[in-house]
Amino acid sequence: MSHNLLKGKKGIIFGALDSNSIAWKVAERCHEEGAVFTLTNAPIAMRMGAINALAEKCNAQIIPADVTSDSDMENLIDKSMEILGGKIDFILHSVGMSLNIRKGKHYTDLDYEFMKKTLDISAISYHRLLKICYQKDAISEWGSTVALTYIAAQRVFPDYNEMADAKSLLESITRSWGFHYGKAKKVRVNTISQSPTKTTAGSGVKGFDGFFNYADSMSPLGNATSDSCADYCVLMFSDLSKMVTMQNLFHDGGFSFTGVSQETVEKFNS
């Protein structure tokens, strides 16, 4: 159901790869709520072609950009403002990739060239994006940016590997940019820490199903779905969350503050 929460707002949505992607659901919800936006993903992801169906559905143009490339990102911001006809009101950064996980390297034996790439794609890209927007004065006052993160930034989940370090950096960049961009232009910068969700990136983590079921049984409300994550993003892009910035917002059915659940304890009762 639409409440026109984003009527008149212009955005950029990163990271819709296929219909399982969290960004895909966010794009659909933002469209329902009256926003106009551009879609972007790495040039290599375009080859899969799925994003075209989303673009058609949301009446959005696609601008390919590798988040590690300054020139791609500059072009993305310039073109988005040109297409949308002015400054940007909201941005979703829904981007993550770990080379060490892909190559099966354990945390105790990381390849540092892979790790640099992981940090660049999954964390520094949020800094790069905000820096380019700041220098071009591309985001409206009270504009809102959100990046997606995971609780492994604060607690150890061994198979999350180097992505834990990437997410810690991402959340730190959020606080720092939130301060500077808030002071200078009243732009809001936050992260949403989402439950395990069955997507291409999520399922790349070793033992994902166990991970998913454990979190579900520990969370009083169960795992948060990608559809409910999309609702939360809409709230964060809307004027109803105007004074929220520099935050890491848990969207996880209560998982982050639960010590143990009855179901979990029962598994250990002899």
Ligand SMILES: NC(=O)c1ccc[n+]([C@@H]2O[C@H](COP(=O)([O-])OP(=O)(O)OC[C@H]3O[C@@H](n4cnc5c(N)ncnc54)[C@H](O)[C@@H]3O)[C@@H](O)[C@H]2O)c1
């Ligand atoms: N799925 C989960 O369990 C989960 C939980 C918490 C947070 N997150 C985070 O949500 C975000 C979205 O992931 P998802 O689960 O929807 O998976 P996904 O695989 O659908 O999305 C990841 C996206 O990152 C894009 N990407 C990778 N390298 C890129 C580059 N160099 N330039 C531009 N784009 C690039 C991919 O093409 C893809 O669209 C990620 O930051 C992920 O860490 C996911």
